[in-house]
Amino acid sequence: MADQKLPSAWKEAIDRVALWSRVNSPWLVHFNSGSCNGCDIEILATLAPRWDLERFGVKLWGSPRHADVLVCTGPVTRLARERLVRVYEQMPSPKFVVAIGSCGITGGAFHGCYNIVGDIGDVIPVDVYVPGCPPRPQAIIDGVVQLLTKLRPPRARRARAAGGGG
Amino acid sequence: MSTTDFSRIQAAVGNLAACTTPSESRMDLRADADHLLRAVTVFRGLGWGYLSAITGLDAPGGAGTEGAPAGADGHIGILYHFCQGPAVVTFRVEVPRDHATVPSISGVVPSAALFERELSEMLGIEVRGLPAGKRQFLSDDWPPGVYPLRKDFVPESAVAVAHSAPVIGSEEAPGTFIVPIGPQHPALKEPGHFEFSVDGEIITGASVRLGYVHRGIEKGAEDRSWVQALYLVERICGICSHIHATAYTLGVEALAALTVPPRAQAIRTIICELERIHSHLLWLGVAAHEAGFDTLFMFSWRDRETVMDLLESVTGNRVNYSVNLLGGVKCDIDAAAVDAIRRGVDYLEERSRHYLKIVTTDESFLRRTRGVGAISHEMSVRYGTVGPTARASGVTTDLRQAAPYAAYGQFPVEPIVSQACDQEARFVVRVKELFECYRLVREILDRLPGGDLAIPAPRKVPEGEAISRVEAPRGELFYYLRSTGGVKPDRVKVRTPSLCNWAAVVNVVVGQKLADIPVILAGIDPCFSCNDRSVTLRRSGRAGGSRAGGAAETWSWEDLRAYGIRYYGGSH
Numbered sequence: 001m002a003d004q005k006l007p008s009a010w011k012e013a014i015d016r017v018a019l020w021s022r023v024n025s026p027w028l029v030h031f032n033s034g035s036c037n038g039c040d041i042e043i044l045a046t047l048a049p050r051w052d053l054e055r056f057g058v059k060l061w062g063s064p065r066h067a068d069v070l071v072c073t074g075p076v077t078r079l080a081r082e083r084l085v086r087v088y089e090q091m092p093s094p095k096f097v098v099a100i101g102s103c104g105i106t107g108g109a110f111h112g113c114y115n116i117v118g119d120i121g122d123v124i125p126v127d128v129y130v131p132g133c134p135p136r137p138q139a140i141i142d143g144v145v146q147l148l149t150k151l152r153p154p155r156a157r158r159a160r161a162a163g164g165g166g
Numbered sequence: 167m168s169t170t171d172f173s174r175i176q177a178a179v180g181n182l183a184a185c186t187t188p189s190e191s192r193m194d195l196r197a198d199a200d201h202l203l204r205a206v207t208v209f210r211g212l213g214w215g216y217l218s219a220i221t222g223l224d225a226p227g228g229a230g231t232e233g234a235p236a237g238a239d240g241h242i243g244i245l246y247h248f249c250q251g252p253a254v255v256t257f258r259v260e261v262p263r264d265h266a267t268v269p270s271i272s273g274v275v276p277s278a279a280l281f282e283r284e285l286s287e288m289l290g291i292e293v294r295g296l297p298a299g300k301r302q303f304l305s306d307d308w309p310p311g312v313y314p315l316r317k318d319f320v321p322e323s324a325v326a327v328a329h330s331a332p333v334i335g336s337e338e339a340p341g342t343f344i345v346p347i348g349p350q351h352p353a354l355k356e357p358g359h360f361e362f363s364v365d366g367e368i369i370t371g372a373s374v375r376l377g378y379v380h381r382g383i384e385k386g387a388e389d390r391s392w393v394q395a396l397y398l399v400e401r402i403c404g405i406c407s408h409i410h411a412t413a414y415t416l417g418v419e420a421l422a423a424l425t426v427p428p429r430a431q432a433i434r435t436i437i438c439e440l441e442r443i444h445s446h447l448l449w450l451g452v453a454a455h456e457a458g459f460d461t462l463f464m465f466s467w468r469d470r471e472t473v474m475d476l477l478e479s480v481t482g483n484r485v486n487y488s489v490n491l492l493g494g495v496k497c498d499i500d501a502a503a504v505d506a507i508r509r510g511v512d513y514l515e516e517r518s519r520h521y522l523k524i525v526t527t528d529e530s531f532l533r534r535t536r537g538v539g540a541i542s543h544e545m546s547v548r549y550g551t552v553g554p555t556a557r558a559s560g561v562t563t564d565l566r567q568a569a570p571y572a573a574y575g576q577f578p579v580e581p582i583v584s585q586a587c588d589q590e591a592r593f594v595v596r597v598k599e600l601f602e603c604y605r606l607v608r609e610i611l612d613r614l615p616g617g618d619l620a621i622p623a624p625r626k627v628p629e630g631e632a633i634s635r636v637e638a639p640r641g642e643l644f645y646y647l648r649s650t651g652g653v654k655p656d657r658v659k660v661r662t663p664s665l666c667n668w669a670a671v672v673n674v675v676v677g678q679k680l681a682d683i684p685v686i687l688a689g690i691d692p693c694f695s696c697n698d699r700s701v702t703l704r705r706s707g708r709a710g711g712s713r714a715g716g717a718a719e720t721w722s723w724e725d726l727r728a729y730g731i732r733y734y735g736g737s738h
Contacts, residue, residue, distance in 0.1 A: 029350075031350050031357070032356050032357055032378075032379065033357075033378075034378070034379050034380075034381055035356075035379070035404070036401040036402060036403055036404040036407075036486075037356060037403055037404035037405050037693065037694075038401070038404020038405075038407070038485040038486055039404065040356065040404070041404060041405060041448060041485065042484070042485060044467070045467065045470075045471070045474070048451075048463075048464060048467035048468060048470075048471075049464050049467065049468040050467075050468055050471040064350070065726075074379070075381065077305070077377075077378060077379060077380055077381055078304075078305035078307065078308070079303075079304075079305040079306070079377050079378050079380065080349070080357060080378045080379070083349055083350065083357070083378070087350050108401075109397060109398055109401045110381045110382075110383070110386065110398075110401070112386065112389065113381045113382035113383065113385065113386040114314055114319075114321040114324060114382040114385055114386075115304075115305070115314075115380050115381050115382040116381055116382070133401075133486055134404060134484075134485050134486065136484060
C-alpha cells in the first residue's frame with residue numbers, strides 16, 4: 001500500500017479511517033514477563049462481565065501480529081526479556097504499551113532479586129503505566145481509556161472535553 | 167500414632183542412619199551420602215509417607231549442627247522431607263562444599279527428579295544418576311558454575327555468557343512433527359514453553375521449559391527482614407497469596423514460639439477458605455474456556471466477583487490481601503462483615519449447585535472431559551501429585567484434615583475424593599470442594615472466637631528450623647524456614663503444589679489428542695508464578711542445539727510479507 005503513491009487527499013482519508021478504527025476497537029495482546037499473576041487475573045477480571053472492558057471496543061487477542069496494544073505485567077526476568085522484546089517487535093506499527101502494576105514500574109516487591117533485569121520501561125518503550133499491587137480493574141480501565149484518549153485526533157478530543165458525545 | 171511409626175522406621179533404617187526426634191511430629195535421620203540410597207530404599211520398603219520436598223541448605227558453618235561457627239569451607243546440607251499426616255521424617259545428608267555430590271534417589275522415588283534438578287541448578291550439587299537435561303529455570307545466558315542459592319553468591323557474578331538459541335525439535339527423530347506452544351500463548355495467562363511431538367493428531371512426546379517467571383524469591387527473602395520477607399512470599403503468587411503468607415507466618419511463629427490468639431487463627435482460616443473459593447471459581451472459568459465453553463467462563467467470573475467483594479470489604483484489597491502479621495492478623499471481621507459474608511456464601515452456594523449440574527450433565531462439555539487425561543491412582547502416587555488433582559485420582563490426602571493448622575483443628579474438613587481419575591473428576595472434585603468451603607466459612611462465623619487479633623512478634627527470631635505445611639487451593643504447600651537468630655531468615659525454602667503436578671501431566675498427555683492439550687493442562691490448575699521460583703522437568707532429555715548461522719529470531723512485518731510473496735510465488 002505504502003509504495004503505491006496515493007494522492008494526498010486519499011491518504012489522509014485512509015489514515016483517518018485507520019485512526020478511527022484503532023481508537024474505537026483496539027486489540028490487546030497480553031504478556032507476563034515475570035509477574036506474580038495478580039495483575040494478570042485482574043486484567044482477565046476486567047474483561048469479564050462485571051467490569052467489561054470490551055464495551056470500549058477492546059478485544060484481547062492471542063497474536064502480537066494482530067494487536068495494537070501490548071499489555072505487560074510484572075518485572076522483567078532474565079529469561080522473559082528476550083521474549084518481551086520479540087513480542088513487541090512482532091507487533092505492527094503504530095503500537096502502544098500499557099504496563100500494569102507496580103512491578104512494571106520499579107520492579108516492585110521483587111526489586112533487587114537476582115533474576116530481575118529491570119522494569120518494563122527498561123526493555124521496551126511504555127506509553128501508560130498503571131500503578132498498584134495489583135491495580136484495581138477500574139484503574140486498568142482508566143489506563144486503557146487514557147491511552148485511547150491520547151490517540152484520539154485533537155479536534156474530537158476537544159469536542160469530547162466540551163461535553164460532546166462520541 | 168507417629169511414635170509407633172517412628173520406632174518402626176528407627177528399627178528399619180537405624181543401622182544406616184542416626185535417628186533423632188526433635189519434636190513429637192518430626193524425626194531426623196542423619197545418613198552419609200554413600201548410605202543415603204540404601205537407607206531411602208529400605209525406608210520406602212516400609213510404605214510410609216510420600217516425598218514432600220528436598221531442601222538444599224548452604225550453611226558454611228555446617229547444616230546439621232546448629233550454631234556451629236561459620237567457616238569458609240563448610241558443608242552443604244541436603245534434607246529429604248517425607249511426610250505422612252502431620253509427621254515429617256527428614257533424611258539429612260551433608261556433603262563438602264567443594265565436592266558436593268549425592269546419589270539420585272529418583273530411581274526409588276520418581277517424584278524426586280524435579281527436586282534434584284533444582285539442587286543441581288541452584289546449589290551446584292552433582293546428583294549422580296539424574297538423567298542429563300537442559301537447564302530449566304535459570305536463563306540460557308546464566309554463567310556456568312554460578313549458583314544463586316549458595317551463600318557466597320553475589321548478583322554481579324551472574325554475567326551473561328554467550329549462548330545459542332535452542333532449535334525447536336532439533337534432537338527429535340527426523341520426520342517428527344513438533345508443535346511448539348508458548349511462552350506467549352492465548353490460552354495461558356502466564357508464560358511457559360511446551361513442545362509436543364505429534365503423529366497426526368496423537369501426541370507422542372511432550373516437554374516443558376519453564377522459568378520465564380523465575381524471579382529469585384528464595385534468595386531475595388534472605389536479604390530481607392522477617393517482616394519484609396512476609397510481603398515478598400505473599401507475592402510468589404497473586405492467586406493464592408494468602409496461603410503463602412499463612413504458611414510462612416505459621417513457620418515463623420513456630421520458630422519464635424508465639425501463641426497466636428484464637429480469633430486471629432479463625433480469621434486466617436476464613437480468609438484461606440474465601441481465597442480457595444475465588445481460586446476454584448477462577449479455575450472453573452479458565453478450564454471451561456480451554457474447553458471452548460466461554461459461557462461458563464463468563465458466568466463463573468461474574469460470580470467470582472461476589473467473593474472478591476467480600477475479600478475486599480474485609481481486607482481492603484482484591485488481590486494480595488496482606489491479612490497476616492507475624493503473631494496474628496491485621497483486620498477484623500465485624501458483625502456487618504459477618505452478614506455480608508453469609509449472604510455472599512448463600513448466593514455462591516446456589517450458583518455452585520448449578521455449576522455442579524453443568525459439569526456433570528452437559529453433554530457437549532462431557533465430551534471434552536469424560537475419560538480425557540486420566541491420571542490413574544497408581545500414577546498419581548508415583549509422580550507425587552497433590553491437591554485436587556490427586557484427590558480426583560483417589561488420593562485422600564487433604565492437609566486441612568490430615569495435619570490441621572490454623573483453626574482447622576476446631577473446624578474439621580472432609581476431603582472430597584473421586585475415583586474417576588479423568589478431567590471430569592477434576593471438575594467435580596473442585597466444585598464439590600466449594601460446598602465444603604461454604605460450610606466451613608459458615609461454621610467458623612457461627613463460632614468465631616473473641617479476643618485479640620495479634621500479639622507482638624520479636625524482631626529477631628530465635629535460632630532453629632521449622633517446617634510448615636498447608637493446603638493451598640492447588641494442593642500441599644511446603645515451607646522450610648531456618649533462622650540463625652538474626653533479623654533476617656537464613657533460608658526460606660518453598661515447594662509449591664504446581665511443581666508436583668507437572669510430572670504426571672507431562673506423562674499423561676502422551677497418547678492423547680492434540681486438541682485436548684489445553685483442557686488437560688488446565689486440569690491441574692498450573693501456576694507458573696508459583697513453580698518458577700523452582701524447577702521443572704523435561705521428559706525427553708535433550709542436549710542443546712545451535713541455530714545455524716544465528717539468524718534473527720524476529721521477522722519484521724516486511725520480512726513476513728516478502729516471505730509470503732516468495733512462498734506463494736514459488737508454488738505457482
